[in-house]
Amino acid sequence: MIPFVRELAFEYGRCDQVSPLIRRVIARNPGPFTYTGTGVYIVGSGEVAVIDPGPDQTEHLEALQAALSGERVTHVLVTHHHLDHSPLAHPLARLHGAKVYGLPAPSPYASDAPALEEGGDDRFRPDVTLADGDVLSGPGWTLEAITTPGHTSNHVCFALKEENALFAGDHIMGWSTTVITPPDGDMGDYFASLAKVRARDFDVLWPTHGAPIRDVAPFIDAYVAHRRAREAQILDALAAGLTTIKAMVPSLYAAVDPRLHPAAAHSVLAHMLQLVREGRVVSAGTAGLDAEYRLA
Incomplete structure (x- = not known):
């Protein structure tokens, strides 16, 4: 916390x-x-x-x-x-x-x-x-x-x-x-x-x-621990079959003001882009908000 x-x-x-x-x-x-x-x-x-x-x-x-x-x-x-x-x-x-x-x-x-x-x-x-x-x-x-x-x-x-x-x-x-x-x-x-x-x-x-x-x-x-925990949640969501950022945000940010969900989606994208760079996640096509992702 x-x-x-x-x-x-x-x-x-x-x-x-x-x-x-x-x-x-x-x-x-x-x-x-x-x-x-x-x-x-x-x-x-x-x-x-x-x-x-x-x-x-x-x-x-x-x-x-x-x-x-x-x-x-x-x-x-x-x-x-x-x-x-x-x-x-x-x-x-x-x-x-x-x-x-x-x-x-x-x-x-x-x-x-x-x-x-x-x-x-x-x-x-x-x-x-x-x-x-x-x-x-x-x-x-x-x-x-x-x-x-x-x-x-x-x-x-x-x-x-x-x-x-x-x-x-x-x-x-x-x-x-x-x-x-x-x-x-x-x-x-x-x-x-x-x-x-x-x-x-x-x-x-x-x-x-x-x-x-x-x-x-x-x-x-x-x-830093919060960001690493969010990263782990994203990997868990992928493992559970949630393959898009828009599908993940409502559950990952359930306690956050809904007005901030569009910004939260971009924060998830920032994590996702880094995970793709690190070779831990693969994007179907160009990585972006609407792309589909899977674990590498």
Whole structure:
């Protein structure tokens, strides 16, 4: 069982000091994929970095500007291109004369992916394209870019050296598992990125949605165990004669909000594609949502 952390004291638009170097403002965009909304992090004091500015909402921008009053934003950082993370990045950066840092959105592709609430900002392009290990700094704070593909191909987390903390974006969330939606999301990459973060031994993870994760190693281990258990369930379903993803989802995700079943189907597809790559499952024709599968 994943030890989810779902309690979060907040008010929309309020700026909360959540650690010595970190403040948070939560946007009013709650939903099945965003939980209470996008948590925007402000790092430092005086000259600051802003991580995942969130949706381009007037109310939200005004709340951020109030929180940043009298300060200079030197860096605007984006974990990935989804619409609950990136749209306000360039408008906020322009107001403060800052640059936007991250990885560009992947090229648009034909896909039968569901219209997720978070969606994708296919036009997102940072001013500065980051590489794994790049370091950004300001007075009293140091952030390291850690590339973590899986949820999306361009996902980046940011490590705060002074607090041994990680801004985890959607890579690891305390309230829920992370959706992996092919073709941009990749389960093999996701497992590798979880191991990469686990090896860093952070003291706390700050997801963009929901509360911080403070018992980090056991939480990541449970996250991985959950994915491996789902993988085993898929293999069991195949052994029981369920040969399509659509036939599997209602039983595999019986306890999940039905609104999330289209996304769940894509998560099963992500597992299935990885199992096919590993040679443990065979697809009749091109592997996809409507394909038939069998054990190798």
